Amino acid sequence: MTLILALDFGGTKLAAAVTQLGSREWLRYERRLSPINGNATTDLEIMRSLIHSLLQDNTPDAIGVSFGGPVDATTGRVRLSHHVPGWENLPLKHLLEEEFAVPASVDNDANVAALGEHRFGAGQGYDSLFYITISTGVGGGWILNGKPWRGTAGMAGEIGHIVVNPAGPVCLCGKRGCVERLASGPYMAEDAKEYLLKQANHVQGKQLRSLVNDNLDLITGKIISDAAAQGDELAIKILQGGAWALGVGIGNVANLINPQRFILGGSVTKAGEHWWNTVQKTARETALPEIDFEIVAAALGDDAPLWGAVALAESG
Amino acid sequence: MTLILALDFGGTKLAAAVTQLGSREWLRYERRLSPINGNATTDLEIMRSLIHSLLQDNTPDAIGVSFGGPVDATTGRVRLSHHVPGWENLPLKHLLEEEFAVPASVDNDANVAALGEHRFGAGQGYDSLFYITISTGVGGGWILNGKPWRGTAGMAGEIGHIVVNPAGPVCLCGKRGCVERLASGPYMAEDAKEYLLKQANHVQGKQLRSLVNDNLDLITGKIISDAAAQGDELAIKILQGGAWALGVGIGNVANLINPQRFILGGSVTKAGEHWWNTVQKTARETALPEIDFEIVAAALGDDAPLWGAVALAESG
Numbered sequence: 343m344t345l346i347l348a349l350d351f352g353g354t355k356l357a358a359a360v361t362q363l364g365s366r367e368w369l370r371y372e373r374r375l376s377p378i379n380g381n382a383t384t385d386l387e388i389m390r391s392l393i394h395s396l397l398q399d400n401t402p403d404a405i406g407v408s409f410g411g412p413v414d415a416t417t418g419r420v421r422l423s424h425h426v427p428g429w430e431n432l433p434l435k436h437l438l439e440e441e442f443a444v445p446a447s448v449d450n451d452a453n454v455a456a457l458g459e460h461r462f463g464a465g466q467g468y469d470s471l472f473y474i475t476i477s478t479g480v481g482g483g484w485i486l487n488g489k490p491w492r493g494t495a496g497m498a499g500e501i502g503h504i505v506v507n508p509a510g511p512v513c514l515c516g517k518r519g520c521v522e523r524l525a526s527g528p529y530m531a532e533d534a535k536e537y538l539l540k541q542a543n544h545v546q547g548k549q550l551r552s553l554v555n556d557n558l559d560l561i562t563g564k565i566i567s568d569a570a571a572q573g574d575e576l577a578i579k580i581l582q583g584g585a586w587a588l589g590v591g592i593g594n595v596a597n598l599i600n601p602q603r604f605i606l607g608g609s610v611t612k613a614g615e616h617w618w619n620t621v622q623k624t625a626r627e628t629a630l631p632e633i634d635f636e637i638v639a640a641a642l643g644d645d646a647p648l649w650g651a652v653a654l655a656e657s658g
Numbered sequence: 659m660t661l662i663l664a665l666d667f668g669g670t671k672l673a674a675a676v677t678q679l680g681s682r683e684w685l686r687y688e689r690r691l692s693p694i695n696g697n698a699t700t701d702l703e704i705m706r707s708l709i710h711s712l713l714q715d716n717t718p719d720a721i722g723v724s725f726g727g728p729v730d731a732t733t734g735r736v737r738l739s740h741h742v743p744g745w746e747n748l749p750l751k752h753l754l755e756e757e758f759a760v761p762a763s764v765d766n767d768a769n770v771a772a773l774g775e776h777r778f779g780a781g782q783g784y785d786s787l788f789y790i791t792i793s794t795g796v797g798g799g800w801i802l803n804g805k806p807w808r809g810t811a812g813m814a815g816e817i818g819h820i821v822v823n824p825a826g827p828v829c830l831c832g833k834r835g836c837v838e839r840l841a842s843g844p845y846m847a848e849d850a851k852e853y854l855l856k857q858a859n860h861v862q863g864k865q866l867r868s869l870v871n872d873n874l875d876l877i878t879g880k881i882i883s884d885a886a887a888q889g890d891e892l893a894i895k896i897l898q899g900g901a902w903a904l905g906v907g908i909g910n911v912a913n914l915i916n917p918q919r920f921i922l923g924g925s926v927t928k929a930g931e932h933w934w935n936t937v938q939k940t941a942r943e944t945a946l947p948e949i950d951f952e953i954v955a956a957a958l959g960d961d962a963p964l965w966g967a968v969a970l971a972e973s974g
Contacts (some may be wrong), residue, residue, distance in 0.1 A: 421785070482914075487803070489805075491802065491915075494786055494918045495949070496916075497913075497946070498916040500946055504909075504910040507823075517944065555906065578757060594910065595914060597808070597817070597820050598798075598814065598815065599809060599821050600809045600810050600811060600816075601812040630813070630819050630831060632737075632813055633809075634810070634811060635810075
């Protein structure tokens with residue numbers, strides 16, 4: 343029996359699972375929240391305890407790792423985490439190979455999820471696809487010619503930071519109107535809050551205010567989706583603006599790379615039919631008429647990074 | 659001696675040349691303007707006469723073809739020409755293989771030029787690059803993992819039709835503010851003419867008017883570059899707007915695909931240092947700081963399609 347150990351360092355959560363080569367079910371599975379005010383050392387400690395509880399006396403034959411931040415996939419060295427301090431330049435692959443004496447493969451979560459969807463999910467049978475996660479951030483991972491395409495320095499896939507409206511609001515990256523600034527959950531929440539604070543007469547955003555009991559700090563991307571579903575016009579406008587930005591991004595990518603399929607995952611993709619329709623329509627209008635593509639929902643859900651890590655370990 | 663026959667159906671010109679496998683010099687070379695009001699049949703007749711004059715009694719061992727319009731590179735069938743009628747669905751590869759009884763390979767000019775620059779020009783030693791031509795139109799060709807990337811349906815590389823300013827002017831493709839609408843020669847000329855026609859007092863565009871003796875229909879991309887070099891403020895503004903659009907496009911592509919090198923060819927790239935500086939600066943500002951790339955001028959000039967056709971024939 344060939345045992346695969348899959349690890350997911352997700353920024354806010356840590357997960358680990360074991361499966362057999364070729365299987366589609368977990369033998370064992372463990373998940374823990376990453377501690378608030380934690381760091382790389384505490385994350386690694388927790389992961390180590392999850393692993394030992396999973397493996398008991400067994401030894402894995404290969405380890406695959408999804409990491410929530412930029413990674414040099416060639417060396418398996420983490421560049422940094424945007425959420426947890428202490429990960430800068432940590433040689434994660436090397437640490438795991440030393441500790442378990444088996445080959446380990448490490449890549450960032452978007453690339454790993456793309457690989458997972460390609461092998462086990464909505465990308466099966468598709469030789470060229472772009473996986474996009476729309477959640478706290480917006481990122482992407484490529485499969486081209488049936489294999490991950492990571493770019494010269496492993497930085498490919500950053501659809502979150504392509505500019506779709508140069509007159510738009512400023513993103514943390516310094517640019518105006520990039521996809522993440524318009525389409526990610528936290529930025530949509532920020533825009534809603536800012537609008538509501540400015541507005542003296544409380545005409546718009548009634549359902550939105552009601553959902554957070556007028557505590558605007560509680561607004562999230564999820565709350566905006568909920569308010570939009572209740573017909574809140576401000577929430578609808580912001581959500582559609584995000585869908586528009588993502589649609590322009592997807593149409594531009596279709597023109598540039600002409601992949602067969604776009605696969606969308608992440609919490610914002612649960613925002614409902616209107617959001618999906620706007621993404622589809624805008625992407626179709628932005629791409630040249632001769633360029634065909636499909637946009638579909640990710641199939642693996644929250645387990646995409648772990649199943650991707652299995653695929654990564656298998657492809658070594 | 660292995661003879662390679664290279665053909666370039668360029669829309670406004672037709673060129674053919676022969677070389678030996680492995681050589682970097684032409685044995686013979688012929689070039690003719692495509693007749694005004696011509697069609698696919700007259701273009702093919704002229705090309706046939708060029709070929710017979712080149713080959714004399716020799717037989718080529720392989721044929722490579724650059725075609726100025728969308729091609730299905732797998733079947734070697736032309737989809738259409740935007741300049742010359744009668745090319746719709748013409749099986750060019752098949753026609754040539756029937757006539758010369760040797761293998762022929764056909765691809766669109768941007769893909770072929772990318773291959774030419776990769777094999778013989780500014781892309782030698784670069785495994786991932788994006789070649790962009792900025793001329794009558796704006797198009798691109800990919801080399802990824804050392805090989806052409808054409809997309810699912812051979813439509814990859816259409817950087818001319820990615821949207822960089824959704825509030826910009828309308829392009830023939832139907833969208834607002836795509837790169838070609840802002841950066842191509844004819845559209846820059848159109849914008850200059852329109853501005854000058856609207857302007858009653860003739861304050862701006864003095865040098866531009868003077869270069870065409872007040873006949874605004876004579877304005878071209880080249881004239882705008884010349885006027886800009888003479889300090890004409892309107893010409894400078896339009897040219898810089900085009901360079902900005904291209905720079906945003908390049909920065910977006912860097913974020914998405916992270917290639918090592920961008921190679922720029924086509925007549926507009928002769929517009930001078932200011933144009934190049936704006937392209938470089940805007941691309942650098944648009945790409946994430948972690949993403950490195952170089953933007954360089956094409957090395958093969960007008961012969962890029964023919965040398966690319968040689969590379970295409972060699973790679974079969």
